[in-house]
Amino acid sequence: MGTRSSQRVSKPTNPKKVKKKERNAVEVPSRLVRMKKFIEMHKGAQKITLILMAVFGLQCAYLLKLFKLFEESNNDLTWASSNDIIPTKQAVVPCSSSYLEDIQAFSGCIPAQCGRVVADNVITSAEAEILLNLAKRGFAYGESDGGASILDFHSGALSKGKKFVNIYSLIKASELFHEEDITTYRSVRRKIQNLLASAFNISESALYLTHPTFFSFLTNKDAATVHDEYWHTHVDKETYKSFHYTSLLYLNNYGKDFTGGRFIFDELANYSTILEPKKARLSGFTSGWENPHHVERVTGGSRYAATISFTCNPKNAIKDPGFR
Numbered sequence: 001m002g003t004r005s006s007q008r009v010s011k012p013t014n015p016k017k018v019k020k021k022e023r024n025a026v027e028v029p030s031r032l033v034r035m036k037k038f039i040e041m042h043k044g045a046q047k048i049t050l051i052l053m054a055v056f057g058l059q060c061a062y063l064l065k066l067f068k069l070f071e072e073s074n075n076d077l078t079w080a081s082s083n084d085i086i087p088t089k090q091a092v093v094p095c096s097s098s099y100l101e102d103i104q105a106f107s108g109c110i111p112a113q114c115g116r117v118v119a120d121n122v123i124t125s126a127e128a129e130i131l132l133n134l135a136k137r138g139f140a141y142g143e144s145d146g147g148a149s150i151l152d153f154h155s156g157a158l159s160k161g162k163k164f165v166n167i168y169s170l171i172k173a174s175e176l177f178h179e180e181d182i183t184t185y186r187s188v189r190r191k192i193q194n195l196l197a198s199a200f201n202i203s204e205s206a207l208y209l210t211h212p213t214f215f216s217f218l219t220n221k222d223a224a225t226v227h228d229e230y231w232h233t234h235v236d237k238e239t240y241k242s243f244h245y246t247s248l249l250y251l252n253n254y255g256k257d258f259t260g261g262r263f264i265f266d267e268l269a270n271y272s273t274i275l276e277p278k279k280a281r282l283s284g285f286t287s288g289w290e291n292p293h294h295v296e297r298v299t300g301g302s303r304y305a306a307t308i309s310f311t312c313n314p315k316n317a318i319k320d321p322g323f324r
């Protein structure tokens, strides 16, 4: 049985199309021949092209890898590694408008530029050791249940359990402190003030030590109260209203005495600038919204540091802790 299509009557052929078809029928084989000839002639060039393509491919893969590495480092820039000895290193960050507004009233205290500074050679290891021992002696009288303890020798505030007590109600200052503790604290405070003044191009005498000024002791215990949750991003000017310049003095070593616990600047562009604590490492920064930060959770060991900060407002000045 034949199909419908086989029964179809063919249309009469258009003579113009016939001519074109004929032309093609002659041209196709000659094009093939020419192509073959061309390929024969250019075999060497073909090889070169293949090599070039392979090289290009490799370059693309390499660039992709570089790009990925760049992206990773963008999220995780270690600005101050604990393996490095940093004489002094600075980074500029544009001042937040609220910080500039606030500091405008205090001439001599306005930073040339906002930013950060880190220095490993300002405070000596011996000074850090004296302050570490002082902190440890204090924390023997109290510790938070939740892994974040503070001791403020100025106010006497000491974490104990889920609360704060006054250390001076537990032990007489004269029994707790040695003469060298007081002289060391004063010398360290002066050195920090000097570093901040030169880093931000302000007058040293425009800076006043301010409250709270405290030692911190962090472990990996689960938080018991909100006071233990040190790992949240914050702005010091908001948390501690009187701060204009924050400084942190690290008393022991990331990676050796404790794990986790790195200091992180949370940049606006969704990447982090990391500072690894190290014994006697000093860091300083303007306390406004230009420097939001947090401390990474400690995963093991004990982390000791001191927050020693400055105000431009003489009304918020405190004396060096006298250790009564």
Ligand SMILES: O=C(O)CCC(=O)C(=O)O
Pocket (backbone or CB within 6 Å): 216, 236, 248, 263, 293, 294, 295, 305, 307
């Ligand atoms: O201990 C640190 O590294 C930072 C502490 C801190 O952010 C603070 O005291 O406000």
Ligand SMILES: [Fe+2]
Pocket (backbone or CB within 6 Å): 234, 235, 236, 293
């Ligand atoms: Fe802070």
